[in-house]
Amino acid sequence: MQTLNLPSYLDQSPEVAARFSKLKSRPLILDVKHLNKTFHTHTTLNDISLQVFRREFMCVVGPSGCGKSTLIRIIAGLETTTSGEVLLEGTQVSAPGSDRGMVFQGYTLFPWLTVKKNVMFGLEIGGRSPVESESEARQWIDLVGLSKFENSYPHELSGGMKQRVAIARALANNPRILLMDEPFGALDAQTRCKMQSYLLEIWKRVDVTIMFVTHDLDEAIYLSDRILVLGTNPSRIMEVIEVPVPRPRSSSQFLSPEFLATKARLEELIHGPEEAEAMPLPKIRLTHAGDDVE
Amino acid sequence: MSKGKKWLVPFGTLSEPRQLILLWISFALPLAVWAIVSYVPFVWHPLVKIDDPGGVSYFTRDALIERSTFKAENAKLAASGGHIATGTPANPVFLPAPHEVAVAFYKSFTTPPKRKGEKWLHESLWQSIQVIFWGFLWSSVFGVPIGILCGTFPFFSRITEPFVDFTRYMPAPAFGALAVAVLGIYDAPKIAIIFIGTFFQQVLVIANTTRKLDTSLVEAAQTLGANRRQLLFRVVVPGISVDLYNDMRILLGWAWTYLIVAEYIGASSGITFFINQQAKYRIYDNVFAAIIIIGIIGFTSDRILDWIGRQIFPWQKGVKKSLLRAILDRRRNSTQNTETANANA
Ligand SMILES: Nc1ncnc2c1ncn2[C@@H]1O[C@H](COP(=O)(O)OP(=O)(O)OP(=O)(O)O)[C@@H](O)[C@H]1O
Ligand SMILES: [Mg+2]
Numbered sequence: 001m002q003t004l005n006l007p008s009y010l011d012q013s014p015e016v017a018a019r020f021s022k023l024k025s026r027p028l029i030l031d032v033k034h035l036n037k038t039f040h041t042h043t044t045l046n047d048i049s050l051q052v053f054r055r056e057f058m059c060v061v062g063p064s065g066c067g068k069s070t071l072i073r074i075i076a077g078l079e080t081t082t083s084g085e086v087l088l089e090g091t092q093v094s095a096p097g098s099d100r101g102m103v104f105q106g107y108t109l110f111p112w113l114t115v116k117k118n119v120m121f122g123l124e125i126g127g128r129s130p131v132e133s134e135s136e137a138r139q140w141i142d143l144v145g146l147s148k149f150e151n152s153y154p155h156e157l158s159g160g161m162k163q164r165v166a167i168a169r170a171l172a173n174n175p176r177i178l179l180m181d182e183p184f185g186a187l188d189a190q191t192r193c194k195m196q197s198y199l200l201e202i203w204k205r206v207d208v209t210i211m212f213v214t215h216d217l218d219e220a221i222y223l224s225d226r227i228l229v230l231g232t233n234p235s236r237i238m239e240v241i242e243v244p245v246p247r248p249r250s251s252s253q254f255l256s257p258e259f260l261a262t263k264a265r266l267e268e269l270i271h272g273p274e275e276a277e278a279m280p281l282p283k284i285r286l287t288h289a290g291d292d293v294e
Numbered sequence: 295m296s297k298g299k300k301w302l303v304p305f306g307t308l309s310e311p312r313q314l315i316l317l318w319i320s321f322a323l324p325l326a327v328w329a330i331v332s333y334v335p336f337v338w339h340p341l342v343k344i345d346d347p348g349g350v351s352y353f354t355r356d357a358l359i360e361r362s363t364f365k366a367e368n369a370k371l372a373a374s375g376g377h378i379a380t381g382t383p384a385n386p387v388f389l390p391a392p393h394e395v396a397v398a399f400y401k402s403f404t405t406p407p408k409r410k411g412e413k414w415l416h417e418s419l420w421q422s423i424q425v426i427f428w429g430f431l432w433s434s435v436f437g438v439p440i441g442i443l444c445g446t447f448p449f450f451s452r453i454t455e456p457f458v459d460f461t462r463y464m465p466a467p468a469f470g471a472l473a474v475a476v477l478g479i480y481d482a483p484k485i486a487i488i489f490i491g492t493f494f495q496q497v498l499v500i501a502n503t504t505r506k507l508d509t510s511l512v513e514a515a516q517t518l519g520a521n522r523r524q525l526l527f528r529v530v531v532p533g534i535s536v537d538l539y540n541d542m543r544i545l546l547g548w549a550w551t552y553l554i555v556a557e558y559i560g561a562s563s564g565i566t567f568f569i570n571q572q573a574k575y576r577i578y579d580n581v582f583a584a585i586i587i588i589g590i591i592g593f594t595s596d597r598i599l600d601w602i603g604r605q606i607f608p609w610q611k612g613v614k615k616s617l618l619r620a621i622l623d624r625r626r627n628s629t630q631n632t633e634t635a636n637a638n639a
Contacts, residue, residue, distance in 0.1 A: 078513050098519030108514035112532045112609045122518035125528065153609040166514075173518055 009261040012244045020242050023225060026054040028089070029177055029209045030075065035084035037070055044070050046235040048084070050228060052177070052209055057200075059220035060213045062230030062238075063270055068213045071230070072181050075211070076102045088176060098122060101170030101208075105182040107162045109154040115141060115165050116150040122173035140168040143202060160191040164198065171206060180212045184219070193251065196222055200249060217266045221259055222249055229269045238269050325392065332391035339383035348379030358384055390579045398579030399586065408575065415568055415584065419591070422553055422564035425481055429488020429556070430549045434542070437496030442538075444497060445504020446530050455501065462494035466552055470559040479560030487559060491552035496545055503537045504530060536607050543599050550592055 012020065030052035037045040044067040052058050060068050073079040075086055077096035086093050088100065109118050119140050123133035141150050144164040154162055163183055170178055184192045196219060203210055214220050220227050224243050231238040244258040253259050301312070308316070331338050342364040347353035350367045364381060371378050385391075390398070402415045413421070443450040466487050473483035473490075507530060515529045557566035565584060572580040604610070 076517055078516065096513070096516035096519075098517075100517060102514065102517035104510055104514065106510050108508075108510045110511060110514075110529070110532070112535070112607070121515070121528070125518065125520050125524045155609065169518070179517075 006261040006264060007257050009241065009244060009258070009265040011258075011261075012242065013246060016242075016244050016246055019247070020225070023053050023056055026056075028052070028087075029054050029056070030211070031087040031090075032071075032075070033085050033087070035071070035074065035086065036082045037067065037074060037079070038082045043235055045074075048230075048235075048237060050237065050240065052211060055207060055209055057203060057210045057212065057223055057225050058228060059224040059226075060211065060228045060230065061215070061217065061220050061266065061270065063232050064215075066230045066232035067235055068230060069181050072102075072179050072211065072213055075177075076100050076179050078102075098126060098173045099176045101173055101175035101178045103163065103166045103170055103178070103180045103183045105185045107154065107159070107166070107186075109162055109165055109169070111154050114151050114153055115146060115157070118154070118165055119169045119172050121169065126173065137168075137172060140172045141165075143171075143205070144168045144198070158191075159187050160195055163187070163195060167199070167202065171202070171208065175208065177209045177211060180210065182213050182215065185215065192216075192219070197251075199223065217263055217270075218254060220266070221245060221262050222251075222254070227262075227266065229266065231269070239265075241265065329392050332385060332389070335383040339385055341384045341386060342381040343384035344379060344381045346380045349376035350379050353379050358387065387576060388578050390582060394579045395582040395586070398577070399583040402580050402583045408571075412571060413568065415580075415587075418563075418565050418568040418584075419587065421481075422557065422566075423591070425484045425556060425564060426488060426546075426549055426553055428481075429485040429552075430492060430546055432485065433489045433492040433496055433549075437493045438500060438538070438542075441497045441500025442504050442526075442530060442534070444501035445507075445534075446526060451501060455498065458494050458497050462498065466491035467555045467559075470555070474560045481563070483560050484556040484563070487556035488549050488552050491556075492545055492549045495548065496541075499541050499545065500538060503541055504534050506537070507533045536603070536610060539599075539603050539607070543596055543603075546599075547592065547596070550588070 028051055030050075032048060032050045035045055035048040036043070048071065060071065062068055070079060074081055075093070077093050077100065080094075093100070109115075110121065113121065116134065116137050119137035120130075120133040123136055124130065128136070138147070138150065141147055144167060146161060146164060146168070149157060149161065154165070157165065166183070167178075184195050187195060199210075200223065212220075212223060214223075221243055222245075227241040227243060229238040229241065230236070241262060243262055245253055245256065245262065246258075299309075300306075301308070340361055341358045342361055344353050344355055344357045344359060347355060347357075348368075349371050353359065353367070359381070361383070364379070368378050370376075407414060440450070440454060444455055445451070469490050470483070470487060473486040477483040477486055511533055512525060512529055515525055520528065553564070554566050557564045562570065565588060569581050569584050572578070572584065
């Protein structure tokens, strides 16, 4: 189908290759070993093993229902494992904790707290003094560019602003890893683009590792160092792709050969040729639907 | 501003003038029905109030006689050439006209009780309000925390709710005799009945409200490092506070419905006693006045609670910034500014 003469997604320029070897020499932040998760009789995650390095940006993609959210929630400690273990900097995790921040797709700001109080939440319950948490919260709110809204309540903010506060709130806790489950899924395309570059900007300035679930392949390539592709039926890791697009990223790279090659590979993995054929055709015939096509 | 907009919009909002108009209509309509039944003779008026007894021996002035009897007697008199009785159509005594109730409303506060030892209307009311207050307070002291615990922890839910569910089907008045035996005949057993009537419902209603809390808020708090206690006090309690507050308003309304029963128990007292006495004396104007006063008390207290609710929950959508809130916010901001100024210095 692809008539363009694309390079292989495996070809890496020397700089990119150097980046990856540096990345993999960094300490391990997250080590998932032989993870299994069964709901009743349905195996959602089957023998998943993966490693995430310090300051890495990893995206997780895969068809709907393949267990992306389940994986992220297990790492966050919100879901139990059936077997296998999750190690964060070498220590096993089993319950939620402030060392793993999370940003959800739905808006989960506390509606009864102002923006500032939301960001202060983790700091205060962590035992920091109110004055200290307030000044720290201010810095985080500044970082996401919402200083003007620090005394607003969540219902007074737009969706994008809410997610920025949610990111600030999670980062204020100084987590080792930031887990994000389709955080921009509910936003419109334009806001989404802005949020992506915001996030990269923040990630550049903060020492944090990010694991980011998305449906949007462009988003995954644009953001990640590596992309974890999960498959379903049977559940498995299909591939961990090292994104050959150099950093710093910009939207002009969306049409670069490396970008397109990576995207073609992702599409092949996720949609697969056999699945496209298996799609059942609708039995109904739309009025003259064929006329324009043939 | 509301020009051209439709009045009937599903799940829409009405402008404030329209809300006010409808509020008035909601009271004016029943009042109009009452006035029509009272003042327009041919609508109901099943009786005749005698002006002149005429030749009927058992008719007396101002007596209320069935219309058919009145007609039959007059027909007899007409046949025998006697003196015909006259009268005006009237409603039964138990349906006084609005103006009579209005007069009674005023007089009920100004006329002393018929017998010594009986209470004035306002004293009766005050006694009733106290019974409600204490019954509801004691119920809430236990019911609210237990309800929240049940909604938060399945453990508490499993260990209390089945029994609560079992007990709440026993009508509170059934405990009346027991309450009197244990607590005497004065206010204590009445408070106990209000308590029993409210408490079990309260636990279940609040547990349910708590369970409806958005679990993603709880999960978000957990990933921010909140422990169980912090979850309870910093997420669950503020998270349900708006709904809890509204539940309490509804429950308070229920407590009022138990009042009448509670006041029959032991030494009859309060507004119920007042109403019964007035009914015994056949002063139905006063009965109506008293019933309406209960309505007014309930309605205004609910309005006040609604207003208070809007002051203390400023994060609710669509809540207009009130004066009080603006003052609180300004104070908050000014303390903040001095803090920043200090930090900068
Ligand atoms: N609490 C649960 N109980 C039972 N089954 C569950 C539960 N949570 C998830 N599952 C099942 O696990 C599978 C994976 O769900 P998950 O939400 O992790 O998928 P996903 O990859 O995040 O999908 P999507 O892209 O649509 O968000 C689904 O088949 C789902 O039915
Ligand atoms: Mg999901």
